[in-house]
Amino acid sequence: MSHDTLLAVRNLSVEFATPRGVVRAVRDVSLEVRRGECLAVVGESGSGKSQLFLGSLGLLASRGRAHGSVTFDGRELLGPDPTALREALGTRLGVVFQDPMNSLTPHLTIGRQLAEVALDRGLLGAQEARTRCLEVLRAVRMPEPEARVRQYPHELSGGQRQRAAIAMALMTRPELIVADEPTTALDVTVQAQVIDVLREARGRGLALVLITHDLGVVAEIADRVAVMYAGRIVEQAPVREFFAAPAHPYAAALLASVPRLDTPPGERLAGIEGQPPEPGEERPGCAFAPRCAAALETCRQTRPQLRATGSRSVACHAPLAGAGFAP
């Protein structure tokens, strides 16, 4: 762990007790986020990417349980003492949710919601909080911030609400923001604005964890990519190298399924055959093997471990050529 590591997740597993037995949503995941860096976690629905961060931040539903270690700036968040987590949340560590329609409390004006944490922690006085509200609302390019602070969430459009949510996360000048699909519920033009806002926030030295299934967003803003499949990280790479030459067959298939401007008209988009495994399913070998075109016999027998070469790592017995991994 280098000295500039901000968030370090070590061997994190997230399990849910269900009537049909224990479902493991996240399996033994380790990753790091450095100061000022943007890490994108991509994967399809059910790959465990959201649960990974809910688990890291102690926000699981009551049936969920997280095992492993998560440290933020060297302090353990998942230990028996919740003080470290409570101190980090809302001040040094902000969270932005997917659905801006529901993530703001309906009966509090934008100004009051934004100021709430700062006032609760005694970080700012009432007057300072008001000034800071306008500052962050301007930072997220909210039109007419003076009028917005007096309005209720339902009086704002979806994009404005998401910007208000981001502004709320920025209030206390955090070092890390975790954004769980911040653009998914928005339409394309508004998505672009929200991405711009996040990019600008990064310009001020903020680290960002972006959970998304939109590879276009990843290409625009991320420094590094972690690809999740069936609760595990299957590939991690700097974003440029990842888009140039994905190493894991699943990552390659994911990239191939994105429509491109240079795709000839009329051509069918490449899909991935089959279905991802059921959440409760346990099998030996690689979880992607049944859907993988390049699967070997060993792929069905033994699970590939994550192995690193330089700045990249992959969990595959037969990584694709061009990514620099030995087969």
Add this chain to the structure above:
Amino acid sequence: MAGSTPASATTDGGLWADARHRLRSNRAAVGAAALIVLLLAAALLGPVVSPYALDHVDWNLSPLASPPSLANGHWFGTDSNGRDLFARVWAGTQVSLLVALLATAVSVVIGVAWGATAGYLGGRVDGWMMRVVDVLYALPYMFFVIILTVVFGRSLWLIFLAIGAVGWLTMARIVRGQALALRSREFVTAAVTLGLPAHRIIARHIVPNVLGTVIVYATLTVPQVILFESFLSFLGLGVQEPYTSLGRLVAEGAAEMETAPWQLLAPSAVLALLLLALNFLGDGLRDALDPRQG
């Protein structure tokens, strides 16, 4: 969207200030509030301005039950014992209002706090808190009140206590159900990610969202309480003669309905007006507390 209509461009005085502003623009609610104030004033002043005390028997009348008359000063008539109904109705209104408002307030405060805490915390805490409610529900209520009267003697305060002690149970169940649903809403999770302590989340994010339901239920509780009080008084556990309450007056008036209809008319008109106004006000409050009503 995002239009700054005059109603929304209010000063940011918080939930209550904005609610007050919205309430003022609701004509039915304002009218209801005015009516309540009027009835309250009448209840306070009525017994004072009446030429007769509420327990004074007017032996000059024959028969003792006299219809309303301006000439002899019995403006609402007299009851079968020759006592002035004007004085008695307003004195009864005082008692009924006091019982209704205090008992409802007790049940709202305890019920909302208990229910919101149980619903928000969930799990084992919720289980235990709601079992306590179930056990109290199962106690025979009349038995409970009778024991209280035997131990502490009859008093008006005992009625507040007894009615409030039972009224909060239903309130707690209603609020708990709502809090349980709100707990999984994203804005509550968002509040948790801000690291806010549980009591603050309950106070700022759960309770204001259940207030609409609470207020409507509270306005429904008021008439229940008024009627309950008259039932207790009928059993001899509530207000004692010569003091009276609207519920008692209505019950006595109903008995003489065919021979002296004014005895029923006066107290029931006041009771009906009071309940109507409370319902309109409750309705207006519910709308005023929901910022989406604009």
